[in-house]
Amino acid sequence: MNNTVIIIESPNKVEKIAKYSGAKVYATVGHFKALANNFLNDYENYEPIYEYIENKKFSINKIIDDCKNKDIIIATDPDREGFAIGYMFYDLVKNLAKSVKRAEFHEITEAGIQKGLQNAIPFKSANLNEFEAFKARSVGDKLVGFILSPKYINKLGDKNISVGRVQTPALNIIVKREKEIEEFNNNNTNKKLSYKIKVKLSKDNQEFYAINDNIYENKEEIEAKINSLREIKQALVYKVDEKDTQIKPKEPFRTSQYQEEANKKFGFSSEVAMNLAQKLFEKGLITYHRTDSNSLSKEFIDEIQTKFGTQEWYEKREYQAGKQSQAQAHEAIRISHIHNYTDIDDKIAKEEKLSDDEIKAYKLIYTNSLLSQAKNAINKIYNYDIDIDALSFKAKATKEIYKGFKGVFDSFTDEEETNEEDKDEKTTLILNKDEKLNIIDYEISEVKKQAPKRYKESNFISILEKNGIGRPSTFATFLPRLLKRDFIKIETKGKNQEIVATPKGIRAIESMMDNQDEWITTSEFTAHMENILDEISKGKLGYLDFIKPLHEKMEFKHISTMDNQTKIPPSQKSLEYAQNLAQSTGLELPKEAYEDYKICTAFIDKAKKLKPPTQKQIELAQKIAQSNNIELPKNYQTSMEICSKFIDKHIKKNNK
Template sequence: MSIIIIESPNKIEKVKKYSNCETFATKGHFKSLTKNFIKNYDNYEIEYDFSNEETRKRMNFIFSKCKNEDVIIATDPDREGYAIGYMFYQIIKNSAKSVKRAEFFEITQAGIKKGLENAIDFQKTNFKDFESFKARAVGDKLVGFILSPKYMREMNDKNISVGRVQTPALELIVKKQLEIEEFQKLKEEEKISYKAKALLQTKDSKEFEVLSENVYSNLNEIEEFLNFIKDNSKALLQNIKEKQSQKAPPQPFRTSQLQERANIALSLAPDEIMLLAGELFEAGLITYTRTDSNTLSNEFINELEERFKNETWYEKRIYEAGKQSQAQAHEAIRITHIHPYEECENLVKQSGVKFSQSLIDLYKFIYENSILSQSKNCISLNQTYEFSIKGVIFKATQSKIIDKGFKEAKEKLFKSKELEDEENKEEKNLKNKIDLSSLKQNESFDIVSFEKVEIKKQAPSPYKESNFIALLEKEGIGRPSTYASFLPKLLQRAYIEIEKKGKNNFIKATQKGLDFMQKIRNLDEWIATSEYTRHMENVLDSISRGEVSYLDFIKPLHQKMQFIKINNEEKAPSEAQIALLNKLAKEQNVKLDEEVFLKANLAKKNIEELLKNSIKAPSPKQIALAEKLSQDKKIELPKDYKENIKICSAFIDKCFKECKKKGN
């Protein structure tokens, strides 16, 4: 009997049941970088150790069970999972009978059977994936251990952290905040432009509105135009344009899309969405939740086709992983099998997971997306009516759905209607209740009235929590496994705050966040740019492909931080030591190395040296004595005797020595 190694203990029973194999769980990462994780700065050799003694004992028991056995390492099917599996493999490769790598994309009988059938010798897997993981882990540690203490000092705040991907994410929020503040400085009249609106009437006295094509930048311009046109009584319909538009059904969910859309639809935070989705995956209800691919398996597509091929809304669709996808073998997040929509709630309740309404809502949401991804486009006919009034073009538009496509599926299967698309920002000012398609080209219409319409310039808005993850993905910041962690970390550091308005959560930078990023831009701008982070992510991908090495990532990154070495065995200086160092260095106009602020021993040594050279003021009694001796002995006081204790003391000593010589 083979032994299967997975990560989550919650999946043990299902994997055992479907594989008939003894199954053990690592409980995620069982080894982590040591305190002084870089053993050699020439080749950046690193050291891992068990997270704690309890983990060591638990894992040693599992390793002993693998001796002389066929072992299948089925840790999660992503880079993190592969890294855990690689470390496991390195420990048992010489004691196990054989070691294979399997990937379970769904915890179902079919999913586990497929994973086991496609398992390969671990020796044949891409070891470069571990090199990429190692580069990411070491790089993130270096940035955190070197730059975070630096900015704790700069900000005089211990609740500060700098991250290779966390900080560029904050920079996006801060830039938006600054953009908003700049807009708010505009005068009110600078925020408004104008259009002219005409009320027209058909021969049978039906009224409708049309809007000028031209935009007028201020009140004088629009008033002048209305005076120019006010005496006209007729409008000519000189052109009718028709154009079809198509709206595609939603794609199967990538991680970022699930977080974005579930946040909008269900008002759940991204980290909560991932927690709930993880429970649904472990219960065998959905596929693996960390993916940047929109693909669906042929088996699932065929199952959907068999079920819905006779429906008027159905259309078979093949989705491909994007060029930037790191998960060519992965599927999108989907339900694991087709069943009636009405059974969703019972399936979740019977799956063994801790029941909650949010869990049911999320499962239904993924269910709907999985079905709708295999449906037709919604096709609309868009009509634009162009009227000429004294040579100036006015327009009215209307849109009609001619094929509901996926919207029909929503109505039939889920008893819900697609929300109407947001109206054109300009046409929302028109209130037309008549069907414009009855109007004929070259027909004339009576003009009832004119009026001006304010067109407010769109004020920049803070990022919504729902669309921020999509922005991170677009900017190349982070990976599906990390998207949900950014906002909680920024909130924890008090760099941002979440402001709730209606159903939306808006992300706003705090003053601390603004001040922090200003410091970063002044001293280490490179860490704040999306371009650098995106470049580093590309280098990590290149390591996986074997095009560059681990050192090609780590050395340039460490160079950005002046190759400062980390020694965590040494205690960090106290806040009092750091404050004194800063004070003495400022008084003596001395620039200290960054390492001085990281190591207590170095800090102490530098304080002692600076104190030797520091200028201490004499006490009031010493000053008074020096002045009395000067007056009594008619000796001129030296310069700076009030500021420098050495000068004052030397003067007093000199006076007493002269007194002794004279016998006074």
């Protein structure tokens, strides 16, 4: 592998991949090209213009320089975004390198790296349709943002507004729920109370409740009924129904399920959960964490069987990718190698220098991976009918028959959702038919209609998934974007974090409905477009099958012919770059640059001419001049623009 260069995304994986492969490894540090501000060549073929992200151009060109006449293996992440990064790099080196292949590393272990390298294929033979799907997604999202966002910035008089093909339907789901709650609360009939009789019983000095299902419309009526029962001191168990129920362990995590469990158990937001998984993946501890598959590889299932097959709790289980999966070859999120649970604290956490939160996330994935290969737990459910003066009161009990997967780890608890309405009816007592119970007292139980509940942060991703909104690579981005725009807020209620639509979020959705842009708020349209992207990846549809219907929804409006009063704000990165230039050159950044990308871009162009090059750029220019025996341009030491143009010109010339 001495003449081999491997290209990946994350610099945190460079050392391990180099160690396991023996090749030189470079990281692109994510995307290094993005759509230009004027990103379309025409409105017939919609061919996009991608340009270098300014602060990555120099480093990428250095990598390219080291790829000449070498065997290149592009192993960017195994998803659509990763393939796009890889394709853009392939396009730059395909005529310079000796060969270019595509590999996928699903786990950063020695076995995982070797498997990826062995299965590498010529890049031109890879599924190039993935880039067409990425192109459709990126251009489509930019079109929506550039045409609709300025429209609603102006209509709502708020600069902190954005409209997105995916984020807006997600917001609409939250807004709909908020309106349902408001409508419920404004309906006076929903505030009317009714009542049930609850009785406190005892057996062997253990107390529990049973409840009668009859509804009483006023307190006088129910109090009269209770008074008629007070002389009765004993109740009779006249019916006992028993049934066994099997409780399955949770299936191996796909991205959404991991995010929800991490939020439910530890309060991690989706974004935090994914950042922790990213670090664990880079350290070689788990498989790739952006996946819509629940399947496990045969090799991993066999490894668990070899290690734990003799354990009483073990049961071999196979899982399918799932009907929602677009990538049958991908696995669920799982640990990358089998070991004992105690090794996490005793060995792995110390060797990999895991933070406390990384340990929590790893233990969550570890237990899920192992318990997916464990037996069901078995409970016996008892439903009791208890007679008091011909009135039937109901109670229930649960008895654990077999722990199954619940008994594997001492620290494991499988938290189940508690139904507030029936929790008082539950008891641990086992009652027998015809048994007599002591009546202690009666209580009045208020029955009120329950308002629709706000979505919890822990279950919102499954709502998006069911509605076909987004994919594993994007789930973690929705709520942060909506929070950033002040469209929603998160409120803590007990152990839960509830998602609340703000007045601004409600106003934004209402405005889109009023201005005939309802289509952008619907999950049906977004799900349809997501399916088209998947069909493009499969080669069944093309790029224009996505772009044209989307642009048609916006009446084929051209970016360049939009209302002159509509100002498109610059991207956050462009604005930050302009601010840095202003500071380094002493120029004043116009106030209008914060609102209009054209003014911001013009300032950048002007300031770049005055910004001096870095010492590294000066040295590179001098090296190029010396090795090519050519003159350096005038002012190359004082103008970054002059120096950069000289470097780019001669690097491209050498590449040819």
